[in-house]
Amino acid sequence: MKILVSIKRVVDYQIRPRPAQDGLDVELTNVKMSINPFDENAVEGAVRLKEAGVASEVVVVAVGTAANQDVLRHALAMGADRAILIETPAVVQPLTAAKYLQAIVQREAPDLVLTGKQAIDDDAAETAQMLAGLLNWPQAMFASSIQLADGRATVVREIDGGQETLSLQLPAVISVDLRLNEPRFIKLPALMMAKKKPIETLPAADFSVSAPVLTVLQIAEPPARKPGKILNNVAELVAALRAEKVLP
Amino acid sequence: MSVLVIAELDSHGIKAATRSAICAASQLGEDVHLLVTGNDVAGIALEATKIAGVSKVLHADALAYAHGLAENLAPLLVQLAVNYSALVAAATSFGKNVLPRAAALLDVAMVSEVIQIINATTFVRPMYAGNINATVVAPAGLRILTIRPTVFEAVAATGGAAALETLTATAESGQTTWLSRDLVQLDRPELATARVVISGGRSLGSAEGFKSTLTPLADVLGAAIGATRAAVDAGMAPNDSQVGQTGTVVAPELYMAFGVSGAAQHVGGIKDSKVIVAVNIDADAPIFQVADYGLVADLFTVIPELEAALKAE
Numbered sequence: 074m075k076i077l078v079s080i081k082r083v084v085d086y087q088i089r090p091r092p093a094q095d096g097l098d099v100e101l102t103n104v105k106m107s108i109n110p111f112d113e114n115a116v117e118g119a120v121r122l123k124e125a126g127v128a129s130e131v132v133v134v135a136v137g138t139a140a141n142q143d144v145l146r147h148a149l150a151m152g153a154d155r156a157i158l159i160e161t162p163a164v165v166q167p168l169t170a171a172k173y174l175q176a177i178v179q180r181e182a183p184d185l186v187l188t189g190k191q192a193i194d195d196d197a198a199e200t201a202q203m204l205a206g207l208l209n210w211p212q213a214m215f216a217s218s219i220q221l222a223d224g225r226a227t228v229v230r231e232i233d234g235g236q237e238t239l240s241l242q243l244p245a246v247i248s249v250d251l252r253l254n255e256p257r258f259i260k261l262p263a264l265m266m267a268k269k270k271p272i273e274t275l276p277a278a279d280f281s282v283s284a285p286v287l288t289v290l291q292i293a294e295p296p297a298r299k300p301g302k303i304l305n306n307v308a309e310l311v312a313a314l315r316a317e318k319v320l321p
Numbered sequence: 322m323s324v325l326v327i328a329e330l331d332s333h334g335i336k337a338a339t340r341s342a343i344c345a346a347s348q349l350g351e352d353v354h355l356l357v358t359g360n361d362v363a364g365i366a367l368e369a370t371k372i373a374g375v376s377k378v379l380h381a382d383a384l385a386y387a388h389g390l391a392e393n394l395a396p397l398l399v400q401l402a403v404n405y406s407a408l409v410a411a412a413t414s415f416g417k418n419v420l421p422r423a424a425a426l427l428d429v430a431m432v433s434e435v436i437q438i439i440n441a442t443t444f445v446r447p448m449y450a451g452n453i454n455a456t457v458v459a460p461a462g463l464r465i466l467t468i469r470p471t472v473f474e475a476v477a478a479t480g481g482a483a484a485l486e487t488l489t490a491t492a493e494s495g496q497t498t499w500l501s502r503d504l505v506q507l508d509r510p511e512l513a514t515a516r517v518v519i520s521g522g523r524s525l526g527s528a529e530g531f532k533s534t535l536t537p538l539a540d541v542l543g544a545a546i547g548a549t550r551a552a553v554d555a556g557m558a559p560n561d562s563q564v565g566q567t568g569t570v571v572a573p574e575l576y577m578a579f580g581v582s583g584a585a586q587h588v589g590g591i592k593d594s595k596v597i598v599a600v601n602i603d604a605d606a607p608i609f610q611v612a613d614y615g616l617v618a619d620l621f622t623v624i625p626e627l628e629a630a631l632k633a634e
């Protein structure tokens with residue numbers, strides 16, 4: 074069984090993003106970038122399936138600029154076997170990413186595709202569902218548990234107000250929640266080993282992908298909330314909330 | 322042309338989030354139709370004809386639609402899309418599951434989690450856990466949107482008089498079997514729609530501490546109980562009580578955070594609340610930057626005092 078995992082390089086979750094000067098993107102110069110946290114869970118899930126003898130190969134793929142080498146290396150150090158970079162001049166939107174991933178799926182013929190449930194930059198949470206649609210494969214989004222047996226995946230997914238369990242015929246696309254697992258800490262020897270693992274770079278121009286895109290008019294900080302007040306005691310708090318008319 | 326809203330059902334009928342989606346859809350300036358799908362839901366479809374602002378209800382009934390599987394619903398949306406200028410749903414776990422799949426099949430760049438409609442093709446959506454708002458223009462032609470239900474007021478469930486049309490169901494994909502759903506039984510208001518939400522962080526210490534400290538206050542306030550991810554991960558609170566970027570986004574009249582540090586991922590899910598109260602022993606905790614009222618104090622002292630003060634009135 075081969076598992077393909079898509080990974081995206083995003084602004085590190087601890088960084089507070091600011092709009093860039095031109096107001097058309099966030100400031101990315103000298104900003105720490107990391108593997109999208111949910112994608113780290115997806116890689117961890119795939120590697121554990123390999124360690125359990127369920128999967129035979131884990132291939133990771135990123136669509137983006139040459140800078141993505143670092144997050145691909147990170148995934149290789151976690152235990153992925155090889156990496157593919159579809160090199161584009163810029164960051165791509167979900168439908169475009171899904172079409173490149175579709176092309177890689179057609180080439181690699183995996184039994185399962187794992188992705189993060191959303192990328193923490195644009196928070197779109199679209200790519201996995203789009204890929205499943207393009208492939209006409211079954212989908213399970215926001216998974217917190219995945220079990221594979223007899224050509225099917227049993228998936229528990231997080232839904233509003235609870236959880237739901239689905240059984241999917243493989244091949245399938247599954248997007249994963251942070252609750253799927255706790256990604257491993259990468260040790261130095263693993264990092265050294267990862268340097269020897271292959272990263273194949275394919276220019277985007279090799280693929281005939283075209284997709285409609287959203288045009289960004291403006292990237293801005295949301296209006297700030299009015300400054301708050303520090304109060305001295307509970308009595309003052311109750312009085313303030315009464316004045317706001319928010320107490321029942 | 323018209324705009325089609327995709328309804329989401331639960332055991333009580335059409336969810337309030339769908340009525341928020343109808344409110345958003347009506348801002349696109351065209352007639353609003355509502356698609357009701359499910360197994361044996363003719364009664365709900367009929368009831369839906371009374372929803373304010375809807376001119377036509379489309380009803381498609383099949384076993385395949387019973388559990389909202391995207392594999393079975395996306396083909397129906399693709400078939401219907403030719404007659405519509407936009408497909409709209411609430412950005413709930415249902416809408417987020419189904420609409421992107423349909424968008425890919427229709428080759429549309431969709432707009433997710435819309436918080437403001439500027440005109441029929443220009444929308445504002447949050448990114449980076451709500452730290453950034455992006456204004457985006459969708460290409461002309463079919464638009465596909467999910468909207469954030471907490472920012473659009475739900476239209477009235479009654480007062481309308483829509484026409485009702487029954488559709489022929491599309492085929493079942495056969496790829497996915499729905500096995501079970503495990504919904505947390507609520508004996509208090511639902512987190513996403515409650516007027517008052519009180520939340521606790523990991524400082525509550527244990528599942529027992531979380532419950533015994535917050536429940537009496539929630540009872541007095543008629544509040545829903547939320548939690549930080551740290552509290553959820555520590556097993557103090559159930560998964561679905563997580564508030565934030567990767568949990569539930571809330572916008573109550575009153576949000577009270579007890580022992581919550583105010584990480585960006587948490588704050589992203591509470592920013593649209595009318596009044597935010599923070600209680601934290603650390604005067605430098607980031608939560609005070611978004612709070613309207615703060616108490617630098619121990620939550621274990623404040624909560625009983627607050628409860629007593631509210632009961633005394």
Ligand SMILES: Cc1cc2nc3c(=O)[nH]c(=O)nc-3n(C[C@H](O)[C@@H](O)[C@H](O)COP(=O)(O)OP(=O)(O)OC[C@H]3O[C@@H](n4cnc5c(N)ncnc54)[C@H](O)[C@@H]3O)c2cc1C
Pocket residue numbers: 079080081086109110111112134135136137165166167170187188189190191192193194195196197198199200201447448449450451452566567586
């Ligand atoms: C905690 C957390 C918070 C987040 N917060 C935000 C947030 O605040 N704002 C925000 O905008 N986004 C957030 N995201 C995601 C994202 O923001 C998107 O904006 C974007 O444009 C659409 O692309 P996407 O990356 O979101 O696609 P999504 O559809 O969200 O991506 C889903 C998955 O598809 C795969 N994928 C997507 N693009 C590529 C690519 N180029 N190469 C390889 N695989 C890819 C990845 O596996 C990814 O996890 C968050 C993610 C996390 C984990």
Ligand SMILES: Cc1cc2nc3c(=O)[nH]c(=O)nc-3n(C[C@H](O)[C@H](O)[C@H](O)COP(=O)(O)OP(=O)(O)OC[C@H]3O[C@@H](n4cnc5c(N)ncnc54)[C@H](O)[C@@H]3O)c2cc1C
Pocket residue numbers: 086110111193521522523524548549550551552563564565566567568569579580581582583584585586587590600601602603606618619620621
């Ligand atoms: C990809 C990603 C997604 C995430 N998504 C979310 C999300 O959706 N929602 C979310 O909440 N988090 C999310 N997080 C986690 C987030 O970054 C924080 O770790 C988390 O919100 C912190 O929870 P906390 O405030 O309970 O704990 P801490 O940060 O440990 O804060 C505890 C606070 O309690 C105070 N305190 C201690 N004792 C007392 C007392 N007796 N009285 C009063 N105050 C006291 C302390 O001063 C401190 O400020 C996400 C993280 C990542 C990486």
